[in-house]
Amino acid sequence: MRRKIVAGNWKMNNTFQEADELINEIMDGLEEANQKSVNVVLCPPFTFLEMTTDYAQESDYAVGAQNVSCHDAGAYTGEVAAKMLESMGVEYCIIGHSERRKYFHETDKELTQKAELLLKNNILPIFCCGEILPEREAAKQFDVVKQQLTDAVFNLDPLDFAKIIIAYEPVWAIGTGVTATPMQAQEMHAYIRSLIAEKYGKEIAKNTSILYGGSCNAENAKELFANPDVDGGLIGGASLKAKDFLKIIDSF
Numbered sequence: 001m002r003r004k005i006v007a008g009n010w011k012m013n014n015t016f017q018e019a020d021e022l023i024n025e026i027m028d029g030l031e032e033a034n035q036k037s038v039n040v041v042l043c044p045p046f047t048f049l050e051m052t053t054d055y056a057q058e059s060d061y062a063v064g065a066q067n068v069s070c071h072d073a074g075a076y077t078g079e080v081a082a083k084m085l086e087s088m089g090v091e092y093c094i095i096g097h098s099e100r101r102k103y104f105h106e107t108d109k110e111l112t113q114k115a116e117l118l119l120k121n122n123i124l125p126i127f128c129c130g131e132i133l134p135e136r137e138a139a140k141q142f143d144v145v146k147q148q149l150t151d152a153v154f155n156l157d158p159l160d161f162a163k164i165i166i167a168y169e170p171v172w173a174i175g176t177g178v179t180a181t182p183m184q185a186q187e188m189h190a191y192i193r194s195l196i197a198e199k200y201g202k203e204i205a206k207n208t209s210i211l212y213g214g215s216c217n218a219e220n221a222k223e224l225f226a227n228p229d230v231d232g233g234l235i236g237g238a239s240l241k242a243k244d245f246l247k248i249i250d251s252f
């Protein structure tokens with residue numbers, strides 16, 4: 001179902017104490033704002049998932065992981081399986097983030113496996129896609145995003161695909177302070193929705209949440225979220241400051 005979502009991707013930041021403080025500040029703010037129309041998702045590192053899911057029982061946010069193994073179980077030292085995440089109360093998981101594609105060489109085949117395992121374990125994948133700067137400069141952004149969707153998630157069956165959340169994250173905007181203009185975001189989101197309609201039909205396309213990510217902050221979120229095909233944001237840096245993150249949540 002199409003929902004407004006603001007998800008915070010903490011990446012590899014915060015100590016246990018800092019994470020504890022940040023969650024508490026966010027919880028206080030959520031209680032005050034009583035914001036019911038937006039689904040808030042916190043995606044801390046694996047080490048803080050237990051604390052985050054514990055606190056979630058007293059608050060109005062859901063918990064996401066930043067990664068998952070493409071294997072079901074077994075001798076994969078250092079990996080974390082989808083069923084482990086589910087058993088901890090994790091409801092979402094980011095997959096295909098550009099940092100994982102770049103530094104950990106995640107392949108499309110692995111992303112399909114991750115999406116399938118997550119869905120089998122009742123966790124909603126947040127699938128990231130987006131072009132790098134030379135691709136945008138060469139006006140190839142639409143081809144790149146189409147290819148990423150086709151190779152990683154358009155092979156899912158319709159019932160599975162209908163549960164996926166897409167995050168359009170132009171790589172040149174991630175952590176750079178350069179944000180896509182509202183027009184660039186809307187144009188790509190509308191394109192992604194049209195691709196989904198072509199592949200899975202209008203109903204599924206209409207109901208898919210498509211988030212924007214890439215230097216989205218307390219100042220620019222309102223303008224980005226005002227676009228008809230932008231259903232919220234995947235927030236990196238600004239999700240580490242409770243005040244900014246809460247303001248972004250309040251930007252709808």
Ligand code: PEP
Pocket residue numbers: 009169173174175176213214215216234235236237238
């Ligand atoms: C991200 O890493 O998903 C992201 C959008 O980062 P930032 O908001 O810092 O650009």
